[in-house]
Amino acid sequence: MNLIALLLLCFVILLLAGIAAIGLRHDCSLKSQAIIVIVPFLDSILSHLILEWFGLGSTTVFVGSAMFGILSLLGIQALLSTRRLLVFKLAWQQLRRRQRQAALLMAGLMIGSAIISSSLIVGDSLDETVRKEVEAAWGSTDIVISGYDSTTGQVVEIPSTIVDELRNQDVDAVDSIQAGRIVSASVETEGGFAEPNVPWFALEHQEDAIIGSTSNGLTWYELEEASRFSNRSIVVINRALAEELDVDEGDEIELGWFVRSDDGIERTTDSFLVHDVVSMANQGQLAGTTAPAVFTDLQTAQNLQQAGQNVTTIRLAIQGVDQTRNGYSPLIEQLEEALNQTINAEDSGLQFLTDDGSDSFTIASSQGLGRIQASLVRSIKQNQSNLMEDSSLLEVLQVPLISLEANGSELLTLADGDVNDVVAEEETIWHWGSGGFGYERNDNQSWVWRVPSGSIITDVSIDNGYGFASYDAGLILGNSSDEDTTARLLKNKEIVAVELNGEEWFALEEGQNRSLWFGNLANGSEIPLSLNIDAPSTVLNWDLEYNSNELFLKVEGLLSIDYYKRAWSGEETNFVLISESEWPDSQSSSPSVCATGKGSLVNSEEAWCIESPGIIVRAIADGSVQSIRLPILSDAGGFGTLPQMFFAIDGDVPSLNVTETELMIGDRLQMISDVANGSLNASGLFQFAFGSDDSQRLNINGSFTENDQLSQLSELESVVLGLINIRDGETLAVAEEDERSMLVFGSVSAQERIAIEEHLNQLVGFEEMSLSIKTVKLDAMEQAEASSGVLSAMFLVFGSFTIAAGVLLVVTIVMMLVDVRQKEYATVRALGFTRSDLRYMTMIEGSIAAFFGCGVGSLLGMGLAWFIGIGFSSVFANAGTDVFTFHVDSSSLASGWFWGFHLSILTLFFSALWSSRLIIVHALKSVPQRIPKHVPWAMYIFLILMAGVAFASLGLFFIGGQGVAHSMWILFGCSGILLVMPILFWVIPVLRARRKIDGTLPVFREAPRKTIGWSGVALLVWTGLPSSLDPVRNDLVPNELSFILIGLVQVFAGVFVLASLAPMMIRGLLRLPKLSSGPVLPVALSYPLQKPLRTAVVMGMFSITVFSVIVLSGYTLQFDNYSSSFVEESEGEFELMLSSSRSRPLQLEGPVEEWGLENSDIDQIDAVGRVYRAQAFLEDDQETRSPYILRGVDQGFVDHGGISLYIWDEGLGDSSEEAWISMYERTDVVFVDASFGLESSLDGTSIGIFPVKVGENITIIDSKQPSHRRVVTVGGILEQSSYLFSAGVWMPSEPVIEQYDGDLTRVYVSVSPESVASSTFDNEGVSYYEAAGKSKDEREAAAELSQHLSLDLEKEGIQVSLIAEEVALIQSLVLSILALFEGYLSIGLIIGIAGIGVVTYRSVSERRKHIGMLRAIGYTQGMVMRIHVLEVTWVSLLGILNGIVVGLLFHIGLHSAVWEKEGASLVLPWATAIVMFLGGWILVFLATLGPVRAASKIPPSEALRSSS
Secondary structure, X not given: OHHHHHHHHHHHHHHHHHHHHHHOOOOOOHHHHHHHHHHHHHHHHHHHHHHHHOOOOHHHHHHHHHHHHHHHHHHHHHHHOHHXXXXXXXXXXXXXXXXXXXXXXXXXXXXXXXXXXXXHHHHHHHHHHHHHHHHHHHOOOOEEEEEEEOOOOEEOOEOHHHHHHHHHHOOOOEEEEEEEEEEEEEEEEOOOOEEEEEEEEEEOOOOOOEEOOOOOOEEHHHHHHHHHOOOOOEEEEEHHHHHHHOOOOOOEEEEEEEEEEOOEEEEEEEEEEEEEEEXXXXXXXXXXXXXXXXXXXXXXXXXXXXXXOOEOEEEEEEOOOOOOHHHHHHHHHHHHHHHHHHOOOOOOOEEEEEOOOOOOEEEEEOOOOOOEOHHHHHHHHHOHHHHOOOOEEEEEEEEEEEEEEEOOEEOEEEOOOOEEEEEEOOOEEEEEEOOEEEEEEXXXXXXXXXXXXXXXXXXXXXXXXXXXXXXOOEEEEEEOOOOOOEEEEOOOOOEEEEEEEOOEEEEEEOOOOOEEEEEEOOOOEEEEEOOOOOOOOOEEEEEEEEEOOEEEEEEEEOOOEEEEEEEOOXXXXXXXXXXXXXXXXXXXXXXXXXXXXXXXXOOOOEEEEEEOOEEEEEEOOOOOEEEEEEEOEEEOHHHOEEEOEEEEEEEOOHHHOOOOOEEEEOHHHHHHHOOOOOEEEEEEHHHHHOOOOOOEEEEEEEEOOOOHHHHHHHHHOOOEEEEEEHHHHHHHOOOOOOOEOEEEEEOOOHHHHHHHHHHHHHHOOOOOOOEEEEOHHHHHHHHHHHHHHHHHHHHHHHHHHHHHHHHHHHHHHHHHHHHHOHHHHHHHHHOOOOHHXXXXXXXXXXXXXXXXXXXXXXXXXXXXXXXXXXXXXXXXXXXXXXXXXXXXXXXXXXHHHHHHHHHHHHHHHHHHHHHOOOOHHHHHOOOOOOOOOOOOHHHHHHHHHHHHHHHHHHHHHHHOOHHHHHHHHHHHHHHHHHHHHHHHHHHXXXXXXXXXXXXXXXXXXXXXXXXXXXXXXXXXXXHOOOHHHOHHHHOOOOOHHHHHHHHHHHHHHHHHHHHHHHHHHHHHHHHOHHHHOOOHHHHHHHHHHHOHHHHHHHHHHHHHHHHHHHHHHHHHXXXXXXXXXXXXXXXXXXXXXXXOOOOOOOOOOOOHHHOOOOOOOHHHEEEEEEEEEEEEEEEOOOOXXXXXXXXXXXXXXXXXXXXXXXXXXHHHOOOHHHHHHHHHHOOOEEEEOHHHOOEOOOOOXXXXXXXXXXXXXXXXXXXXXXXXXXXXXXXXXXXOOHHHHOOOEEEEHHHHHHOOOOEEEEEEEEEOOOOOOOOOOOOOOOOOOHHHOOOHHHHHHHHHHHHHHHHHHHHHOOEEEEHHHHHHHHHHHHHHHHHHHHHHHHHHHHHHHHHHHHHHHHHHHHOHHHHHHHHHOOOOHHHHHHHHHHHHHHXXXXXXXXXHHHHHHHHHHHHHHHHHHHOOOOOOOHHHHHHHHHHHHHHHHHHHHHHHHHHHOOOHHHHHHOOO
């Protein structure tokens, strides 16, 4: 790229130098001409090298080198040509003599370059802000190695041995390696303040690794040593967390985090002493400079997090690598190879199990679902002959079961295999053991509850369809009429006995405060009662019985058993001691058919007998087995508690190979084999988890119980029900082909074992461990720059309008100065100057002014950017972060200078080209330059250029793709108009008129005006043409470039029309009786008519600025109007939201009373809605597939109205609330966010992953098992704001939880409408959002409840937020940024006002004689003043009016293309239009008042004597 730019630079400079040398061929020798060509060429090359050495960007280097090459070309001509030297001296004298004119020109150039540099510097500052945050977040860390196991939802634990071996690999470019643990924790202070989600860093100590900044931080080694010699856990916190929670060094805080154990994920807490508070710098992800963070030494974190010697992250610092994707690619490949060599089979989770004294061994996996990857299994089988000669290989796939049916009866229904008792009620059979209890109804519906690990059920009581179970953490209530309801009472109390009588219950609490509890299910009461007995200190067993309105109590101690009773009539009475004989006999006789003597009669035909392996259903008549019941889970010894399962077998053991659809059963199914009609229906646990209800029919064919080949799997006999074919197993277990749970090798020698392990060591690598190598710093920089780049791009786009205004100001000044110096140019031409000399003189003057003016202007742009940066700092502060960094990149500063110079030089060149063609006699006599009677050659060049643009745009239209098609079609039409209109209204009429003999029609005089006017009209029609009238445009989609192009064309087209219509408008005004009588108006409007080009440029300067302000103001107003309903749409009838991430799901499943709220008044909460989040793939009818969010809602959410729907299927209900209820009751209907129904305002594509309509189907595909698909119908689309705040596919919670492994991440809370904040609540800062329909009291009550919930829940890692404030914050940020852009665009208006002031000042100076003549013939000072006021008013108001009208029309078109599709009504910025019209005119009047008053006071004699 640099070489291409250098070659292009050489070509441009050589071309310009060659043209200059040819022009001096008569004045210079051939040698001098050669020097004129070579010196600028060498200077530009030297400049290119120097600018590159300074580190400027390639584009800046190019334009800068071109600038210095042009300056060298102008200067070398003066050194080698005496003629050019004379001209140079004359130009220098003119600059010194006409200092005001030079200053005026430089001022215009300074403004233009200041705007360019300020726009670029603002972009630099945004980029630098991003870069500093990324640097602060990652410090020296460039690459992070870590992993996430999607099957378990947990981070991958990396053994420390991998870190050590990776260091030994000595990978090139890796400067240092630092391993550690990074988890998320909650932090709570003694004062009750809490932060729910704070990153906890624990890294290895390294020589230069510092926690915090170098000024006040400490090393990881210092923290490790401090922790080693401390008698308690210590922690370092950063300044952000200290200020957030108001803690300091020496204070105590409590951390809460989650640990992974055999029982699942558990939350644990510990208290820490704050050892130090550091300012944040150079720490890892999520920290940065303003986010809270905590730090401990690595060993402390490993111990507390029960992680052994494992780490979760390996951080690499890189040196000598280019910070680009291409630069990192070779290094990533080296790291992948190093990790693959480092990681062995055991590191990846493979386990090698051997039996002492046996020649067999087993390979299993502890990762994910406990399966060996298919690729490893295939490799073992393919290389079996090489790895082991005479050994056998048995492949085993575990198939966990969720359901097993025989004759229509579900067999897996027990909570515990060791059943203690069975109770039969009219429609329900209850069963329980020490591990859990449950029931089964006659309609085959069942319910079970298992006690948490480490606890046992102490007592069970059944009555009237209810069942109570007591254990060491309370009571569990089961309801046979509702299998979905499980209630928990007396939470965290050690209950040892329970008795149920109808809806009343009694429970006995053990512990330090022994007490009796009474409750009523009807009213939900829980009342403690006095015990009042002398119980022994050690009680072996408690028992409660209720009989005949009396409550009996049995207390079994070490040496005695005591019996008590008390009368119960609802009032408090005392227990009295009774004899054993008074104890009520509640024992029921067991059916005689039960071999163990334990069981229950279910009906007149069946009895449920408690027999191994669980419950045997026997016929009362003959005791024959009718069915069995087995536990859902069983204890598998060293493997823990596992679900019942089949084994799918394949391999070298023919006796265990099972034919497809057949089943070899074990001991526990022997009893059912004779009565199951020879078959069972099985459903896999993973099938159900992935949303499939399919079952597999299996035919019983023999038993495997006597086969010695399964001796190594003896510990799994308690959960293995049978053997099935491997293909059936892959289906039921949702396993990939060749994916296995275990590989069992028989007759294997020690050498063969080693060979197998080494073979697997060669195969496994970082991918098998689910590790990834991420270029975190580069990723973060690219993502952040993409975000800031949007702001930078918007700023530059809108700034381009202001830059255009600045360019027009320069053009105005140059044109005015050229007009002033017409006589001077004519004089030097008369003295012998050639046109080339005149152009050279103008270029010398302009280049000197541009070189210094643009350089100073670029520095002024830095100051302007600083003021804009203050605005961005304010915007960032409103977002909760004050991190905006003002930064000036040398390339941006130089770009303002270089680009400003080139814009100025181009303007000056064309002005010089125009002025050099003046007619000397006419210029000396001040005769206005006449329009030539022929078609100027410049017109032919223009037509050729437009033809080229038309063909180029048409070509790009066909080959450029959809991204540029619309823009190219618009450009093709515009260039076509500018090609055809001059031919029709200038070229053809002039050529035809020249052929006439009399020549009476002055066609050539009207040709320019008609051409400009009709071109403007045609351009307005073309750009404003509705798509429906243009079949080509109707199929195209506009983008940003299209809108910018249309806007600029419409502005200048309006100026064209006004400029051409101005004479007719003036003549029309003068015909009005009230205006035609005075002498002021005709004189006032004559000057703009005399200088039409200058007038058009000034009008364009106003128009383009006012247009951009109107468009942006309209966009802001439209967004404000469009987003005004966001609050109401986003919160619905809820006010608060409790949230967390999927890695730390909310533990708020139970009722509000169980949340442990201490500060919050739960009476203010009238509804709670839970939303579960999961990830899945969505697919439409066109098979377009993309990942998206699923949101599952519970009953409470829909019962409270959900959130607003924009449109829904009328069959779901008449209102949004009814539609939510209908959706929840169905499993085939979902709601989607508005992105699925909206189109992008830029390219017309769907904002969502694909467009859908109500009534269309979409397919939800499980991301972990793509074969499982759920086809649903879109029943409704949420309101417009949902794609910002509530994105996702909304559906009932059950499938999201069970099929897609959804987690509770949102809980919506509604405040009762009657709620009122307490009298002590400070309502300052509460936003009321009256448009959302909530009362003031309700808003204040919600704000107070939010504060209290934060105190209660943030310590648990839960974020509490007011929905309205979260939504309004985003809305206000967008509006603030748009307001900042409006302010920047207003600079263009100031430029326009400055331009009109300059024009007025100069027009006064150049028209002094004219003013003197007016005064001499009787015009008073007031009349002269009114002449100039009317003149500037005419020019400025026409320009402002054109900008307003075109801006409003453009806004209407923008609404039609963008906002109307999003359901927003049209809102026009009338207020801004009026302010721009009146305010602009007032500012113009004030800016020109000084020069106008000065003009009116000029005495006639002085004006007539003036030579200027």
